[in-house]
Amino acid sequence: MPTTMTYREAVRAALAEALRSDERVLLMGEDVGRYGGAFACSRGLLEEFGPERVRDTPLSEATFVGAGIGAALGGMRPIVEIMTCNFALLALDQIVNHAAIMRHMSGGQFSVPLVIRMASGGGRRVAAQHSNSFEGWFARLPGVTVLAPATVQDARTMLRGALREPDPVLIFEHILLYPVQGEVDEQADTDIRRAAVRRPGRDVSLITYGGSLPKTLAAAEQLAAEGIEAEVIDLRCLRPLDTELFLDSVRRTHRAVVVDEAWYTGSLAAEISALIMERAFYDLDAPVARVCSAEVPLPYAGHLEDAALPQAAAIERTVKEMMAGHG
Amino acid sequence: MPKLGADMTVGTVVAWTRQPGEFVRRGDIVAQVDTDKGVIDIEVFATGVLEQILVLPGQTVPVGTPLATIRETGAPEERVPGAWAGPPPAEAGVAPQAPQAPPPPLPPPASAFGAGAVARAGHQPAASMAQPEPPGGMPVSAQGPPAAPARLRISPSARELARALGVDPAAVQGTGRGGAITREDIQRAAAQRAGALGRPRAEEAAAAGQPSAGAPATQQPAPGPSQAGPAQVAPPQLPPPQVAPPQAGPPQAGAPPTAAESPLAAAPMARGVQLPAEERAARMRQSIAAAMSRSKREIPHYYLGTTIDLHRAVTWLAAENERRTVTQRLLYGALLIKATALALRDFPELNGFYMDGRYKPNEAIHVGVAVSLRLGGLIAPALHHTDRLDLSTLMERLRGLVQRVRGGSLRGSELADPTITVTSLGEQGVELVLPVIYPPQVAIVGFGKVVERAWAVEGQVVVRPTITATLAADHRVSDGHRGALFLAAIDRLLQQPESL
Numbered sequence: 001m002p003t004t005m006t007y008r009e010a011v012r013a014a015l016a017e018a019l020r021s022d023e024r025v026l027l028m029g030e031d032v033g034r035y036g037g038a039f040a041c042s043r044g045l046l047e048e049f050g051p052e053r054v055r056d057t058p059l060s061e062a063t064f065v066g067a068g069i070g071a072a073l074g075g076m077r078p079i080v081e082i083m084t085c086n087f088a089l090l091a092l093d094q095i096v097n098h099a100a101i102m103r104h105m106s107g108g109q110f111s112v113p114l115v116i117r118m119a120s121g122g123g124r125r126v127a128a129q130h131s132n133s134f135e136g137w138f139a140r141l142p143g144v145t146v147l148a149p150a151t152v153q154d155a156r157t158m159l160r161g162a163l164r165e166p167d168p169v170l171i172f173e174h175i176l177l178y179p180v181q182g183e184v185d186e187q188a189d190t191d192i193r194r195a196a197v198r199r200p201g202r203d204v205s206l207i208t209y210g211g212s213l214p215k216t217l218a219a220a221e222q223l224a225a226e227g228i229e230a231e232v233i234d235l236r237c238l239r240p241l242d243t244e245l246f247l248d249s250v251r252r253t254h255r256a257v258v259v260d261e262a263w264y265t266g267s268l269a270a271e272i273s274a275l276i277m278e279r280a281f282y283d284l285d286a287p288v289a290r291v292c293s294a295e296v297p298l299p300y301a302g303h304l305e306d307a308a309l310p311q312a313a314a315i316e317r318t319v320k321e322m323m324a325g326h327g
Numbered sequence: 328m329p330k331l332g333a334d335m336t337v338g339t340v341v342a343w344t345r346q347p348g349e350f351v352r353r354g355d356i357v358a359q360v361d362t363d364k365g366v367i368d369i370e371v372f373a374t375g376v377l378e379q380i381l382v383l384p385g386q387t388v389p390v391g392t393p394l395a396t397i398r399e400t401g402a403p404e405e406r407v408p409g410a411w412a413g414p415p416p417a418e419a420g421v422a423p424q425a426p427q428a429p430p431p432p433l434p435p436p437a438s439a440f441g442a443g444a445v446a447r448a449g450h451q452p453a454a455s456m457a458q459p460e461p462p463g464g465m466p467v468s469a470q471g472p473p474a475a476p477a478r479l480r481i482s483p484s485a486r487e488l489a490r491a492l493g494v495d496p497a498a499v500q501g502t503g504r505g506g507a508i509t510r511e512d513i514q515r516a517a518a519q520r521a522g523a524l525g526r527p528r529a530e531e532a533a534a535a536g537q538p539s540a541g542a543p544a545t546q547q548p549a550p551g552p553s554q555a556g557p558a559q560v561a562p563p564q565l566p567p568p569q570v571a572p573p574q575a576g577p578p579q580a581g582a583p584p585t586a587a588e589s590p591l592a593a594a595p596m597a598r599g600v601q602l603p604a605e606e607r608a609a610r611m612r613q614s615i616a617a618a619m620s621r622s623k624r625e626i627p628h629y630y631l632g633t634t635i636d637l638h639r640a641v642t643w644l645a646a647e648n649e650r651r652t653v654t655q656r657l658l659y660g661a662l663l664i665k666a667t668a669l670a671l672r673d674f675p676e677l678n679g680f681y682m683d684g685r686y687k688p689n690e691a692i693h694v695g696v697a698v699s700l701r702l703g704g705l706i707a708p709a710l711h712h713t714d715r716l717d718l719s720t721l722m723e724r725l726r727g728l729v730q731r732v733r734g735g736s737l738r739g740s741e742l743a744d745p746t747i748t749v750t751s752l753g754e755q756g757v758e759l760v761l762p763v764i765y766p767p768q769v770a771i772v773g774f775g776k777v778v779e780r781a782w783a784v785e786g787q788v789v790v791r792p793t794i795t796a797t798l799a800a801d802h803r804v805s806d807g808h809r810g811a812l813f814l815a816a817i818d819r820l821l822q823q824p825e826s827l
Contacts, residue, residue, distance in 0.1 A: 254482075282484060282487050284482055285482040285483075285484040285485060285503075285509050285510045286482060286509070321504070324504060
């Protein structure tokens with residue numbers, strides 16, 4: 001039976017469910033305990049589950065991600081929260097050189113069933129050091145699964161799937177999504193590796209994920225008013241990509257626009273564009289287009305930040321240019 | 328041969344201002360073309376080396392005929408093989424591009440040009456190797472002397488579809504970006520071939536009759552027909568009241584010796600190939616007749632008018648002109664045009680084109696300004712991005728435009744781009760203008776003369792300079808309610824002349 005909640009509440013409910021249903025699960029990170037999490041995703045959990053299982057850590061990402069890896073190796077199911085993906089760079093060695101490749105380096109003897117959650121993205125006027133979208137970087141790593149829940153439903157149920165994985169899973173939650181409200185079916189089982197068609201359409205495939213999904217849907221609504229039916233695809237899982245789903249879509253619409261909040265060069269959008277070129281070239285009726293962030297450190301000033309990030313208007317404009325002469 | 332107006336079907340090259348082998352940049356003027364509206368400077372839409380000139384001064388060819396080839400340098404992006412972007416995209420559907428359209432009048436035998444072309448061709452192997460011949464055959468634009476092979480600009484999916492439907496893509500005109508052939512173009516070509524028999528259109532004729540890869544060599548100039556003279560440029564299959572078949576004969580016969588011996592060097596003096604003045608005036612008359620008949624036949628006009636108090640505008644203008652030198656002074660006409668352009672920002676249904684049964688608003692506002700010609704007739708070229716010009720720039724451009732209309736050196740884009748027209752007949756002494764829309768535009772604004780009238784202001788009768796503004800608009804696109812709001816917006820803007 002569906003209930004309505006915010007994305008933030010959905011994350012909290014998912015964490016509570018995980019802690020409740022499996023005693024090996026523990027949550028750790030900066031301010032996750034007494035403060036309730038920088039984004040209030042763990043408020044009340046310390047009171048319910050106690051300091052053994054909801055642990056505040058020192059301000060050292062390398063240390064507490066490393067501790068998480070150790071706990072996972074020791075048989076626990078740790079969920080580590082890195083406040084934002086910007087700070088994940090401090091734990092890059094732990095993630096890249098240890099968590100991701102432990103199974104390979106140990107000849108299959110050890111696995112690291114670790115879940116790392118982090119906030120990602122811009123749009124909150126918190127300037128260049130706190131507004132990055134690094135999920136595309138991590139999605140290059142063999143050995144990890146990368147998730148980007150874009151809906152309240154996914155925020156509620158994807159963690160359940162993530163905790164079943166035997167290897168590290170990185171979850172990127174876009175900071176603008178936390179207050180978003182949506183309906184949730186608590187019982188829905190979510191296959192974390194499948195992309196989803198969020199809006200069917202016949203004229204062009206808009207491929208996106210995470211915080212760009214609402215913007216892309218808004219653009220699609222605008223386009224529909226002008227007679228252009230855009231199909232909106234939410235990737236959900238950035239590694240491994242559900243390639244077939246978006247290729248199928250492109251084979252039907254013959255046009256694709258990839259919307260990705262990361263910087264243009266070398267983006268996940270570039271990867272998707274290349275996959276389309278490799279595997280659906282003869283179905284294309286126009287070159288694949290990308291709508292990404294401007295190649296600048298994200299500005300602090302609101303109007304500049306808005307100009308640097310992909311917006312619905314830019315998506316709409318890109319589609320219209322692509323459709324020029326086919327209105 | 329670009330289409331420089333909705334009613335243009337043919338054009339005559341008057342002169343080439345650039346020589347083969349020269350490097351040209353997008354926007355450069357490379358040639359002058361004589362149309363019913365006078366001599367127009369032709370801008371080039373690609374950057375590269377002007378490789379071959381295909382149409383010589385004095386020749387009259389249908390719209391869509393390649394005039395020259397340009398080999399582009401480097402830029403893979405906006406690649407337009409064959410160089411001439413041809414008709415503006417909005418008109419693309421009408422442009423006759425059929426490969427088997429009658430060949431253009433041929434150059435006089437053994438011209439210097441012929442030799443030059445051969446010599447140049449010797450330099451081309453590298454370019455040819457870089458562009459292997461595509462399986463789909465030569466592009467539709469290859470016509471006349473064999474040009475450097477250019478790749479067909481077609482989407483991969485459209486190419487597959489063409490194969491499946493048995494359509495020869497080389498005979499299809501692309502409507503996608505940069506003239507690329509899309510799935511829709513192939514579908515249209517297939518449908519036309521299957522369906523509409525007995526209503527031949529260029530594309531269909533091309534699709535049906537032209538075997539693939541046949542285009543290039545077969546059009547080699549055969550000396551025979553050229554002697555047959557003028558009648559060979561048959562007017563392409565277009566609705567009847569279009570411009571009469573071009574009289575390619577007389578000018579050619581009259582001009583030859585110089586133009587033939589050294590047609591390219593003759594550029595600046597090449598005015599000799601222009602038509603005599605009376606003939607030009609007659610052709611312009613025909614052209615106006617065609618456009619206006621079409622307008623009255625097709626467009627359900629509605630007319631609105633309002634009288635505007637110009638007191639503030641005139642007062643402000645007088646004070647403003649005090650501060651300016653004589654050459655910088657503003658005419659009130661500039662205020663009227665600017666006010667119209669600014670008002671249009673909120674009325675997209677008045678700024679755009681009605682074509683193929685639907686309306687397309689135009690984002691940019693290019694007001695066409697009707698300018699009458701001394702020999703009769705008129706032209707309404709565009710002041711580009713009128714709403715964004717400050718008054719001084721607008722005035723300067725307006726002066727330049729009028730001069731160039733009368734001097735005969737308009738740019739092609741100025742003729743093709745207007746999104747609405749403003750006509751002012753005040754100087755001729757009339758108070759009220761009920762103008763006729765110039766298709767495919769959907770509105771025209773008229774201004775009469777400035778008249779001093781007894782005017783009621785706050786309960787007092789005072790004498791005020793006034794002007795009557797009228798709007799004729801296309802009822803298929805907008806209604807009187809919006810039209811009225813538009814005129815009211817112009818009035819409001821004219822009450823704040825300092826902010827124009």
